[in-house]
Amino acid sequence: MSMKMREKIDKLFNPRAVAIIGASRTIGKWGFTFTLHLLRGGYKGPIYPINPATDELLGIPAYKSLEAIPEPVDLAFILLPADKVPAAVDDCGRRGIPACVIITAGFAELGDRGQALQREIVLAAKPYGMALVGPNCAGMISAEPMSLYCMMQPVFPPAGHIAVVSQSGNIAGSFLYMLWKQDIGVSRCVSVGNQAVLTTEDFLEYLIDDEQSRVVVAYLEGVHDGRRFVDVARRLTRRKPLIVIKGGKSERGVAAAKSHTGAIAGSSAVFDAICRQCGIIRVDDVEDLFDTATAFLSQPIPQGNRIGIVANGGGWGVLTADACIDAGLDVALLPEETLRRLDDRLPPWWNRQNPVDLVAGMSRGALYKAVEILCQCDRLDGMIVLGFGYGNGAAAALSFLPSGVVPGSAEYITASHESDRRGMNFLVEVMAKYRKPVLLASEFGVGAERDGNNPILDLRRKNIIVYPSSRRPAQVMARLVRYGQYLQQEGD
Amino acid sequence: MSMKMREKIDKLFNPRAVAIIGASRTIGKWGFTFTLHLLRGGYKGPIYPINPATDELLGIPAYKSLEAIPEPVDLAFILLPADKVPAAVDDCGRRGIPACVIITAGFAELGDRGQALQREIVLAAKPYGMALVGPNCAGMISAEPMSLYCMMQPVFPPAGHIAVVSQSGNIAGSFLYMLWKQDIGVSRCVSVGNQAVLTTEDFLEYLIDDEQSRVVVAYLEGVHDGRRFVDVARRLTRRKPLIVIKGGKSERGVAAAKSHTGAIAGSSAVFDAICRQCGIIRVDDVEDLFDTATAFLSQPIPQGNRIGIVANGGGWGVLTADACIDAGLDVALLPEETLRRLDDRLPPWWNRQNPVDLVAGMSRGALYKAVEILCQCDRLDGMIVLGFGYGNGAAAALSFLPSGVVPGSAEYITASHESDRRGMNFLVEVMAKYRKPVLLASEFGVGAERDGNNPILDLRRKNIIVYPSSRRPAQVMARLVRYGQYLQQEGD
16 A cells, blocks of 8 residues: 555544534435434544535535535545445545545446446546545544544444444444444444455554554455455564454355345365464454454463363353363463462362362452462463352342341341452452463353442453353354464564 | 152242251351352242251241240251261151252262261151252252252253253253353252252153153263163153153263263263153253253244244355254255245345355345244245344444434434344244244354344343354254154154
């Protein structure tokens, strides 16, 4: 990518002023919705809706044309009917607007006639070297510093460090919603649409040096230029993790992808080979993507695949051991020294193996001590800790009794909440201190919102998820391990 | 199982009065916690806490001994130290108490010495033919008619139709919590502990005829009596689905299970063969269990594996097609007649294939109409519908504008909410009318609680889950299909 294009993508992500060409007063029209979302997202620069038929739109002044705008504009969204788009692009170019996002559909995805119209856009943009996104896309987000939220879907995740590049606006919007509703932040998002000018590879390349973006996720159906993709992906994955969902694994999925973006999905096995070669973490589902992206943001990268499990009850320990083995991890035998150190801290009936089963009713202090002892063991590379978040439930049950019936209950309730909070702080410290991932799982991940389980919600704001599942943390751990192995190989 | 034992298990699940032997005033002791949970659960009969040292406990009268209780008791929970349990069992027998649950641990799970003490319990119970649960268990729940909630964990799901039999109290408690916090009801739950008298097989047999229980789920580590298990499971699965998590798939999981319940976990492959033979649905994880149990409660059983997918945007359709193929389902080609009927209802650019992609921005009415047309197609056995629950988000974004800025916005917000509600009612009707499962997936499954997305929360109360995943509904559909195939074979 040329230096010039990089500078223009900088403007795309950090525009000083935005125009919406085809803004509308009519609820339900995209020209309305995009203006609404830009306002709702709190964009920090001036917004210039352009609509020749009105002076006002959604409570802000509207403009008859680009010419009527008093100041320079860095970014224009184009929502006009397809046949008017090429002229609008040329107009933007003449006005010196460096970046455009074309939302309008009805181009190459429709076949021959649309192809021709799309070529007109490319030709219109070319003399200006414009950074052009789309057409047929769902918009973009750039959280810092301008608070630019301009997607088709009403999604407003906080500013953070996940970057999203998507060949499906639908998947981008869904993923952003899932992040938003779980308080996880994004840096940039771009729905690449038909990629008439800027391609997936361009954005991946841009993100290599984007400091706001620490984890990059992509939804792909096809790859434009295989060689460039491999080159960019390798450069990216040495700096930060790249997590990819590839749509079109199956023949039916390929057919659906073809009708969706016109992408030739290519062989899933070939793509798997590319992922291995480039250190790309491949996942299958938006939920997997959520789990994996948050873990890469919050967890140290493990040095190997030897996992310690701490359970406060047998069943979860058994299932998590099974899930780890399924995921290709090693539920390592504990060395004698670690067993002895645990003996000093745990009651005599503890099971003396991995998973360490603390048995119901053990004090929380013992659980956390056990986690630290495992973190100190040089035969373990990562931990999965089960049962986090119990204090809240115990406190809620006790709150059922009328006050005064049981002496000391108020203090016990406070202590229950405190114990989870201390546990939370302890776990965060331990991860940082020993540089080993510590993943958490318990049923309390499910009810945290409803129960006001603040330690779990606070952990989530630190990108640490309490998975209501044994399978999910095991899979995530396996992905952390594979990325660590890739980095080690590359470092050799 | 003898008629007598069945009658005693009836008392266990429907006791007119409950005693807690070893009740305590001390917060944090199990004798306190179980009494608290019984009160919190709203048990409808009299509760008799027994503690020689006090006249009052948690605000209710306490009794010095069983003898001091004025009325007949049907069920006693025993929480005494292990060495006092055999005498307490005998005491219960002499007082004519037909059913006991022994929470206390420290028996067969500890090896030889514990084995001997456990034999004493069995001998004490035998002359009375007592229905005895445990020892070393986490208690039980029987929601209707007595509202008996007496588990170690503070879990109070509403009355409903899922029955739980668990060889791990920890898994039972976790699963109940997940049901509770998502408004899904249970009928019975029993943590079988060491199974000194009543075994997993006994409870599975009992549940065959229990009308409150429409779906049975079990967590197993081992099977006591393989032949009886197969016999009971086959009789059960002809009447209602049996969904099983088997802990100890891997060698490490087997070792953990051995230290947990002393179970010899046996080969996972052998257990898979038993599942196929008996129509048991095997799952790996509590989240899978939740997904699968709720689907079996709410969905018709499909007649085959041919699935139709309706998407309101391409990416989810592609991923769901991939996930269905991964799960062994057939994303069937649509017959010409169905294509023509869809042509009449959908805009000219629809993709004319399965997944049916309505493209962003299509009216909700078209989506639901498309679902009904697919349900009417005799080449499809079940449907997965993507994107449900969008109206809420659109309404929320519009609510951001100060009132009066956009004419008609209040009406639009109301209409957005109404559209999801009508859609919800429509989908429920369609499932009932065409007797085909219709599973729902969208990102809005994640934020429903926080967003007050009432159509999604109301669907959940009907045991219909909006999965924030394409993988999960595909897996669940595959399990519905396999159970349908099993029933068809058995019916031949």
